[in-house]
Amino acid sequence: MSKNKKVNAAILIIGNEILSGRTQDTNTSTIAIWLNNIGVKVSEVRVIPDIEALIVDTVNHLREKNDYVFTTGGIGPTHDDITAQSVSKAFNLKYEIHKQAFKILEAYYKPGEFNEGRQKMVWMPKNAKLILNPTSGAPGFSVENVFCLPGVPSILKSMLGDLTNIIVGGEPILSKTISLRTVESEIAKSLTDVQNNNKDVEIGSYPFFQAGKLGVSIVIRSEKQSKINNCSDQILNFVKEMQIEVVER
């Protein structure tokens, strides 16, 4: 892919524990920040339950619409871990023992410890490529543009390094944040003018509370530093005119 092409990805979080509110997802922001740095923009995130037909349909929908799909969760040893079998069905591939994964886990565990539960983790779509796991042995896997990662955040994080050279991004998405001691409604009109003058730059406005004081962070995002600088100058101009304080965050 050329560096000028925009590259996008979807994140698919698989797990009842996120939908029940029991577990706070943090993998979305981990993956999104990592992807941003390698020039891939996250176009959407979905969270769905551990239901095979839903996983199959959603994987197939997202992989058509995006350059990459990253799934998290459902690749462990228990009955509710059904991502690998579902992805096999999505691609119409045999769900079978992955020989390389088997060897990795056989060597990882002590003799006699590589039991039936653990062996479930080496069942994958036929010819899946492995994503190595430096934390706990059991690898993730990819098929075409779908990359299946575990749900445990610390393990997931440790596996992204193996992928950084495989994912081909476009230009990195750069950003600049300007934090102001004001409220959104004071600057809404001036900010709209800047956005209208810079239609190909993404300008977001986010209120914050810090040390008991209100503020607004303006986030400017673009692949081009010059466009960010241009927007930033225009924002700092009206900020100065309106005598609004710029703050560190």
Place this chain on the structure above:
Amino acid sequence: MSKNKKVNAAILIIGNEILSGRTQDTNTSTIAIWLNNIGVKVSEVRVIPDIEALIVDTVNHLREKNDYVFTTGGIGPTHDDITAQSVSKAFNLKYEIHKQAFKILEAYYKPGEFNEGRQKMVWMPKNAKLILNPTSGAPGFSVENVFCLPGVPSILKSMLGDLTNIIVGGEPILSKTISLRTVESEIAKSLTDVQNNNKDVEIGSYPFFQAGKLGVSIVIRSEKQSKINNCSDQILNFVKEMQIEVVER
């Protein structure tokens, strides 16, 4: 709705700041836990960018498939707040000044402070019902089964109380967690047997790390306490046989 009916909801998080990884979403778990307590199960969550056509399509898809839809984000005063206009389009309703909302904000602000930016927040779909905001004045709104809430977590939380008597749930979804000093692969087979014997109960298995030790939390969920107890007994039976320690979390 009868108390025996299963009631489901989708959560739609609107905002580039979540997709870029800049902001960690916490509204999903806040809304999910609140809904669970009033007998509504979250069937899916989607995060999408601030793009009108996408918001329109996604709202229309989700409101057909779910008893309720809760959106978060995009109802503030700035140019990137486009939820109200998008929901108007989704329902083919006029986007106009909501008189009651106008009166609320006119009274909320000091004379002269109810400026153009703030007035944007009273533009809503025609005949929208207001969701009162005890924190910062500007109300959310609902149209039919779609409820639009702000993105700022503390404000969102303060507005759920106003909705608790409006949302009609089914039986509350009960849960029990059993935490064990073991690893998933040790109990995977026994847990699968319990799941197979109790197909209408949702049993999840979640590894954890606490104070440097590994463990597994088993979460049993059902509308019926008797079914939870039944499952719990079966799990505690094999746990005892296998001499696995039950731990407090």
